[in-house]
Amino acid sequence: MRILVTGGCGFIGSNFIRFILNKYTDYEITNLDALTYAGNTENLRDIDGLSRYRFVEGRIEDPRAVRDAIRGCDAVINFAAESHVDRSIENAQPFLMTNIVGLQILLDIARATKSVKRFIHISTDEVYGSHESEEGTFHEDSPLQPNSPYAASKAGGDLLVRSYIRTYGYDAILVRPSNNYGPYQFPEKLIPLMITNLMEGKKVPVYGRGLNIRDWLFVEDTCRAIDIILHRGDPGEVYNVGGGNERRNIEVVKKVLELMGAEEDHIEYVPDRPGHDYRYSISSEKIKTRLGWHPEVDFEEGIRRTIAWYRENQWWWQPLKERLSKESQGFWTGRQ
Helix, strand or coil: CEEEEECCCCHHHHHHHHHHHHHCCCCEEEEEECCCCCCCHHHHHHHCCCCCEEEEECCCCCHHHHHHHHCCCCEEEECCCCCCHHHHHHCCHHHHHHHHHHHHHHHHHHHHCCCCCEEEEECCHHHHCCECCCCCCECCCCCCCCCCHHHHHHHHHHHHHHHHHHHHCCCEEEEEECEEECCCCCCCCHHHHHHHHHHCCCCEEEECCCCCEEEEEEHHHHHHHHHHHHHHCCCCCEEEECCCCEEEHHHHHHHHHHHCCCCHHHEEEECCCCCCCCECCECCHHHHHHHCCCCCCCHHHHHHHHHHHHHHCHHHHHHHHHHHHCCCCCCCCCCC
16 A cells, blocks of 8 residues: 655654554555654654655645655545644644645545545544533534634534535545654643653643643554554544543643652643633544454553653754744643
8 A cells, every 4th residue: 555644744643654664564655744843854764765655845735745745645644734722822824724725735636636545634632622521522423613723723624524525425534533642742742841841850831720631642542543444444434532541631740740750849830721621532432343443552651651752862852842942932831
């Protein structure tokens, strides 16, 4: 199989490329990535030069770049997205351009490319909005009620994909994972920000009192889910992919502190984010019962493995932190 992965130099995309090339020795991957602030060719330095891997620098908003990258591919998996909530609050326009306009261009070219038989779009659990209590969970047919510009742009993209499925009978599938964490995650996100701040002897910022609840999913489990969906998912379906690890942000912070041998006086409570969603919760029963996927990495094991990776790969994250520290926007306190 030949696969076009868009956004493959990002966090989940780079982990997915490595996962697929390691699992399938006869698969080829073309990676189309714009190399924006969160895209990093160093994420795939270990496979650079592999004959089954090709990198194309370009945006999904650029039809010429997409046509070059998609040539001869059997499937498209779209990770390309602007994805940081705080950045979307500062400026929503880049999110609309990539997450909706870019997606439309990618869909049109993929649909016109006869070799492409499957299109998988990676969305997010944030399109469902927030539960305001500890009760209930979102299913694939729950209404979309996004609350941030980022989530709204992703919901708009989901509806666009749905329209291509219904209007054109296109073989597209939507995947909505919960909060991912693991190696190669950009260090403005909550868990890598905590780990790297502690390694640098800095405080760990926490929004409000840290009571917001998220469902955490180790990135390798996400890669396994997408692999199964690629090969056995039903056309036109939506699949939630959750870790079953709902935790308050402050619980996550304290677990990282515990595992790194740090005291709670490292916590710095900061003013809450505007419109901060209280709780994300999704049901993964569809992918479990229909496709047999289950998360394999429990939360504590995943956190331990993530801490170990950042400790062993300071060469990767330190230049990124130095660049972030020079920014004047002051919003990168961690995706929560």
